[in-house]
Amino acid sequence: TQLLEQSPQFLSIQEGENLTVYCNSSSVFSSLQWYRQEPGEGPVLLVTVVTGGEVKKLKRLTFQFGDARKDSSLHITAAQPGDTGLYLCAGGDFNKFYFGSGTKLNVKP
Amino acid sequence: GAGVSQSPSNKVTEKGKDVELRCDPISGHTALYWYRQSLGQGLEFLIYFQGNSAPDKSGLPSDRFSAERTGGSVSTLTIQRTQQEDSAVYLCASSFGAPGTGGQETQYFGPGTRLLVL
Numbered sequence: 001t002q003l004l005e006q007s008p009q010f011l012s013i014q015e016g017e018n019l020t021v022y023c024n025s026s027s028v029f030s031s032l033q034w035y036r037q038e039p040g041e042g043p044v045l046l047v048t049v050v051t052g053g054e055v056k057k058l059k060r061l062t063f064q065f066g067d068a069r070k071d072s073s074l075h076i077t078a079a080q081p082g083d084t085g086l087y088l089c090a091g092g093d094f095n096k097f098y099f100g101s102g103t104k105l106n107v108k109p
Numbered sequence: 110g111a112g113v114s115q116s117p118s119n120k121v122t123e124k125g126k127d128v129e130l131r132c133d134p135i136s137g138h139t140a141l142y143w144y145r146q147s148l149g150q151g152l153e154f155l156i157y158f159q160g161n162s163a164p165d166k167s168g169l170p171s172d173r174f175s176a177e178r179t180g181g182s183v184s185t186l187t188i189q190r191t192q193q194e195d196s197a198v199y200l201c202a203s204s205f206g207a208p209g210t211g212g213q214e215t216q217y218f219g220p221g222t223r224l225l226v227l
Contacts, residue, residue, distance in 0.1 A: 033215055042113075042200050042218030043152070088151065092207070092214045096168065097142055099152040 003027060004089055006100035013079055014108050021074045021103045023089030030092070032072045034063055037086040037102075046074075079107045111135070113219035115201050121225045122191055130186045130222045134203030141184050142216060143176060144200045152200065158184060159207050191226045198223050 007022045023032065031050045035043035047056050049065035049072060056063045060083075062075040072089055084107050089100040114133045122128050134141045143155040158164045158178040169175070173191075178184040188195055198221040206213025 031214060035218075042202075042221050045215055045217065048215045090216070096154055096165070097157060097214070097216065098154065099144075101151040104149075 003098040004091060004100035006087075006089060006103050008103060009101065010104050010106075012106040012108065015080055016078050017107075019076050019079055019105070021076075021087055021105075022071070023073070023100050024071045025091070026070065027091075028069050030069070032065060032069075032089055032091045034072070034074055035088040035090060035099075037088060043086075043088055076105075079105075081107045081109050083107050113201055113203050113217055115199075115219040115222050117222060118220065119223045119225075121227065123227055124193060125190055127187065127189045128191055128224065130188075130199050130201075130224070132184045132186070132201030132203075132219060134182065134184070134201070135217055138203035138205050138217075139181070140204040140207050140214070140216075141178055142202045142204075143184070143186050144202070145170075146198045146200060146221070148197075155186070188224075191224075193226050196224055196226045 003025055005024045013019055031048055033048045034046045036046055037043040047058055047063045049063055052067045052069045054065045060077045064073045087103045091098055113135055116131045120128055139160045141158045144152040145155055146152050154168050156164050156168055156176045161181045173189045176186045200218055200221045202216035202218045204214050204216045
């Protein structure tokens with residue numbers, strides 16, 4: 001059973017389009033992280049959201065943490081080919097840390 | 110400062126042999142994690158160390174897998190009698206705080222060890 005469910009699993013869009021990736025759980029997390037992973041590399045942290053309802057912006061990326069701290073979303077505005085990669089959400093609970101299954105994003109020029 | 114380092118970066122071994130993977134966490138980080146990632150898949154949690162406390166081993170795939178963390182710093186993941194299904198990228202991460210501590214649980218990853226069992 002996947003504690004963190006991500007959707008969509010795959011996304012292929014044209015450069016300039018907007019997109020949203022969702023991360024949902026039935027569990028409450030003290031914080032959620034979003035990572036981006038490129039082929040052959042380890043995941044790299046994009047952002048950590050801690051407070052319910054929190055919104056963080058990182059250039060063209062907007063991250064939101066749900067009010068109940070069970071879900072999060074990542075919105076990319078005007079996607080660019082450099083945004084291509086695997087996007088992972090993650091959260092911790094006591095002795096375990098959970099990652100979502102990931103969203104593979106391909107932005108075509 | 111230096112990030113998380115892992116060695117070797119690549120390992121090719123024969124079925125049935127033992128392998129040892131090493132992880133050097135970021136200095137000052139108390140938490141250390143091991144994950145496994147198969148090609149094109151998400152991360153599978155294996156084990157987590159918090160300081161010098163005994164880890165929860167329930168995430169390890171089988172009793173052929175073991176992990177140690179010496180002196181609360183360097184960690185080794187050992188796979189005995191390797192099987193072809195053990196082939197994957199093994200990722201190590203460290204964090205300042207434990208899971209459930211809010212922003213301090215953010216993990217920083219090493220580049221991984223790519224294991225291929227022939």
